[in-house]
Amino acid sequence: MTSGTSCDQPSRSLISTSLATPALRADRWLSVLDLARKWSGTNSADIKSCLSSSLNKLDDLERFFAYPGSQLLERLRTCLTDDDNKAFLRLAQRISTTIISRKYHRDASAWTTDDHDDEPLNRLPQAITHLKNIPYFEVLSVVPHAPSRWPVIQEEARGVRRPEDDFIYQPVIVGNAQDALTAILLNPDLGAVVLYEGFSAQSPADNPLLAVFQSIIDFTTIGDDETLVLQVAQAIKKIRPELDLYLLSDRNIEALAGKPESRFFNRIFYQMEEPLELHLSILEGIRNRYRTPFFDNLKRYAQRPIATFHALPIARGKSVFTSNWISDMGEFYGPNLFLAESSATTGGLDSLLEPTGNIKDAQAMAAQAFGADHAFFVTNGTSTSNKMVLQALLAPGDIVILDRNCHKSHHYGCVLAGALPYYVEAFPLVEYSMYGGVPLSTIKQALLTLKAQGDLERVKMVDLTNCTFDGHVYDTRRVMEECLAIKPDLIFLWDEAWFGFAHWSPLLRQRTAMGAAAALTEALAQPAAQKAWDEQVGILGQNPDDATLLNTRLVPDPRAVRLRVYQTNSVHKSMSALRQGSIVLVKDVDFEHVESQFHEAVFTHASTSPNLQIIASLDVARRQMQLEGYGLVSNALQIALEIRKQVNNHPLISKYFRVLNSAEMIPEAYRKSGMADYNDPSTSWDKALQSIKDDEFLLDPTRMTLSCGAAGFDGTTFKNILADKFNIQLNKTSRNSVLLQSNINNTRSDIALLIRVLVDIATDIDKKILDNDEIYLKSLENRVHQLVDDLPELPNFSRFDDRYREQPSAKTLHGDIRRAFYDAYKESECEYVALDSAEIDQRLQSGPTLVSANFVIPYPPGFPIMVPGQVITQAIVDFMRKLDVKEIHGFNKALGLKLLKRTEKKENS
Template structure:
């Protein structure tokens, strides 16, 4: 048997195939279409032979999909057998474009076996054809029956459909467990799975695609239960947890229903005694995910005739539509935006601050969708989400291990909470003027240093960004395991503003906060976890040195661990939510003890007039991801992989531009797999598996750092050119690069536009050099050298001034950032020095020390190179002087550096 992803067939790398599995299908059909065109044009025998082989492979591949189905494939093979190239091309064109456009979801005619037939054989039931915009999905049936009986199952599915059904589905049938797992990996349309007890647990032939998931995701049974159906159900849940599962059994189902492990099954039926009830249960399961409590209610509210006597004139829209001067606003946005506005929390609406109705219901649904215990909607962005979590969990004097390069909201959160940040440094990428992520060894060193100084009890939290702006993804599970081995009650805040989509990628989910939390919860409950800890304690002894602890892969004591994990998520950054739509996800065993203070933090930061449309969009974004997120994310990954491949392999573009791979973005020490690039065609399955599972840092495939320095452009200039001349928008830049991001909104047309623009720019560069001669070539080379070689050294955090440190003689780095922040409010105690002045150089050399009075954050790179109370070093000044960016928060070039004055009582030398 030829499986869908083999080393001979995969057009890209193996890791790319595993990450973007559902996108493989369209590639195959477009390849068939390309060969069909050549056959129709030339009649060449080799093209016909290639099509014969391709269709044989497609037959194995397409059995995991309802469309195009056996009838259309047989018709296509018939045209091939009849040597009718034109008819073959017409049908191949129709099938391939239907698959790419997903027309079969909404157009019954796409299922026709003959475009001329009045009554096509493979058409959906006539009752369904009269329903417009009926959502479509597919149901996987895993059966013990011979393939000759599968037609009867299709007939049973068709027989229970009714005109009043609010969804329509087709069946996909397989006969064993490996094929079932392959189907849910390949087919994003599958929305439910029906397991007929008695199917085979084994398949035939090798399946390398399934092997990678077996290695990365533990899909073995949780316990000793050998029942095949439970094993398969557990595996499906770990790969695609959003799917509904139904079991048909001929055993004592009453007893089976009482087994704890059977709780993962939505409902158990006694064989096929109730086919209509199974059908209705499947629809109810989809309806449950489709329901959007707040959005549904808001639509109903907008349809009601309401008179408003509250302070929101724009509600109902009369002040807009009846105006002589601003009615164009109403025409632009349409009436529903205004009809769905209110400042009331009564009459069917709910309060975001204290939800008791549909907002509470929507948040609970979001928590289940993301694998959290609690979820909180935030309409002020993840900046506010971060400050809420920090204020809720930290008190004055607490210490937080904090990535110095994280978003400024974390630093301001420490100021608000009075917590003392212990800054840890990410590895630098000087050649691209950016930082990566914080090595685990650095985090452990900070914890052990605080332990040696007797302050470990004050450390309440580890706060990191996952993934970073530039795409560095942590091994979240390992970070938490090793930190908990040192301090078992640590709280973790993972800022996953950019990474929310990853929950719907089975491989990337393992590196999210909630994905790792689920794995850790399961792992710590196993007897093997305690045995591993006891074995390590015996091996290390009662008082291992810090060096030994740093060099050891630590495991925590499962009896002592308190899993307390928080994730903030900018839903608007990677899902279909309005701007500033964010969510806080909680998986904290002690949440009941901090819930009241968490709500106080919400009251502190959340607006009392939250935007109802943002709340509704969060509700809808959850619905979309639960029902089609798996396929959408796979497409986003495929778009990114294709951009990487096209840019880096193009003979002209690659001379001036390059999408940086793992080898450039992650130092060798953090890539045990030696993964260099996602599109490496020589990468083995073993390396792909090791990269995803074991590398300390993985690069988010959807975040593409495009190096533009070799084209003579700094990042800001190139970003502006793309926006102003070519209508291509992006956000983040560095001195010699821009950041491209693919998401669920991108299409292949976007790829084509980008590649065309890069070709045009590259050819213009070549033409300009050729026309202007040697002088132009040397000037271009000098410009490139300045951008790619003459780069400022990235400064690390220095230290807090001694007056903001409790123990100025100690080795630890934390300080009272809050007191420094408010000391700067007293202008009499502040001074300003121009950045390029001789006085700055004199003070750096002979004192008194320069102490920053505020945050200074250049964009790019976007991290604070100075924080309140920090001692300014020569390296920081040198970096500032080389910056050519216009946007520097906290720095007024005409006034200079704002400094906290030094006095005799400060306790520091001149």
């Protein structure tokens, strides 16, 4: 083998492969392109051998895609056989760049050979080849026929296409169930699947990729053809629920259509008696998802000549475009923004507060897309979504188990509802000045403590953030199962502001609220659920003690469970919606009993003049995710995994910067699998699968905590450097880190920019160190020590002051935050004490007790270290004194801490 030549494919860990499967294809094509360039320069026989091996490996993937097709691939092989390295390079370059740019979606010339034959390969209908923007997708056909007949089936599919079709698709054919599931994992372009009854179960070749989905379909237990086709349909829906399914059967399809399992199919046909009807059904299925009821009507509204006599001068844009002073605003935004503005809810529009038309329709489509029973659009952010849910479901005196480090909207929601928060603590990550998630044992302990106190019936809700700002993802199903085993009618509010995209990742979906609720609903309906409960009672007895309950993996009584799950998503944070676009998703078996009060909460918080463009963007974001979300999310995951690998393996960058891995962000106690890093090639399938399925916490791959303390930068300073000098924007920081987020908007070019910038910064630090400037070296050493070693302990919630507790002597922590909040409105009952004053130190020793009058939220890190009515402790004061951030919500440095007055002396310990 020539020195420097290797046939090795790009290395990937098993867990990263399973999270971002479509990226496999791009990696292999880029590897072929790299070898083709080397071959073009040297004509080495060794490189040619590597290319032959790489093309053989590509065959394992390309059979699951329509492009480039068999003839283009055969042309590539011919170039290799003929030793035409120049032609091979040209064609390899063209195919690989076309795949990465997805040019074949919109340009028929991408499918032709270099010779531009009169008959294009895999030809598109001549009447529409000139239309570059017709949406393109692919259809998977799973057939029982021999591979020699597959080209005929493809031609039959193309033969029914018509010039007036509003979408265009290409067929992909496989012959067994394993290949069908592999195709839907690898090919993000698939929009529909046609199952021809009679296909086989297993592929001749072993496919380790499917091991990750063994819990969905077990090929060893499959019986007759009818069972197989139904099992495959169910598996496809669990992996990619957005796909349309069609069945072609030669059985008694009337009887099959009457079975409950037939719900998986959009339509059932009697074999191929109606090929045109199948074609039209496929297009109709795509059309249904493509439809955006509100956005479509808004576009039509903007095209109509309308005179407005309502209070919105900007509507129609006349005051803008005819102005001598603000016409540049019209030039900047364009006319459609103004033509599509109105304060009316008639004439093709609808009311967000009382939808009866296209908004109602759009919300129903969103609910179906996200796997919910109901969906509600919100145009003023998830802060409002959270407050809506809390106010709708909680009443004064109700107790809610609440993550103390959640977004402030949850705390304010308790104030509005008059609910009593029982704060539970997340595990601390002191070395990074941040918190993780709340351990399940902590949540169970809170419920059991309240039960012992006689207050369990007052507990209405468990309210948690999934995933956290820093990427900690709960095992949502387990949390709900174990909590429901203690109190079977609990309501769950999962704030998934940052995690909405996860629905379109088959592995991350199971950790979303709606994904877990669907799985739990299905599981509780099975006989095994009742058996598990009966066995648990037999082992634990009817009244097990708290220690036993705390240390047992509990299962709920399926007869008693009332599954009530709410999920809030900031659609604008991870999908293509305008800022403030949010959604509330509901899967609540008792929603009919709270629907009226939920609407009251909507009336309370929603504007009577909602932004129509935000509503439209929510509609469009749903369309995009249903039609291409799987591929977009896979790309976002691939971007994140590549950033992690490039930063942590770079010899220069890694001296000063590091993307923290799972082992650093999640304590070992919550990672039973032992999985430490997404990019660890040595991770076994068992460990990868156990991590996703069973670990108490999983790290969202798209949220990358970049440690910058070793470079001497605090998070805020480094964020400003990236923005001001390098045009790289990010949001969240901690004392010694910044948070990088990948989303459906990012590209490989963004990775290159980030790596180049980090190299420049690291090079500059290296140069200053080599210059041996003693002042700089001493300053850097001190700064690194402050940021990496001398970190303040993270204070826990202390307790509510006795006057805001119903039973001051009880062990329970809930308190009347609303009364404390409004007590602070009385200036005569408040006082201010400077943070650095001796008075604070004296009062911490001898009283009177320091009681916070308001929320105090340092940003970063962004969690409330004080809430109204909370007793201020030495740990809290020490933490605040060590903070070096400028932005502390609720704290006026000039005045000091705002306190609710106390007069009694502190009792001696």
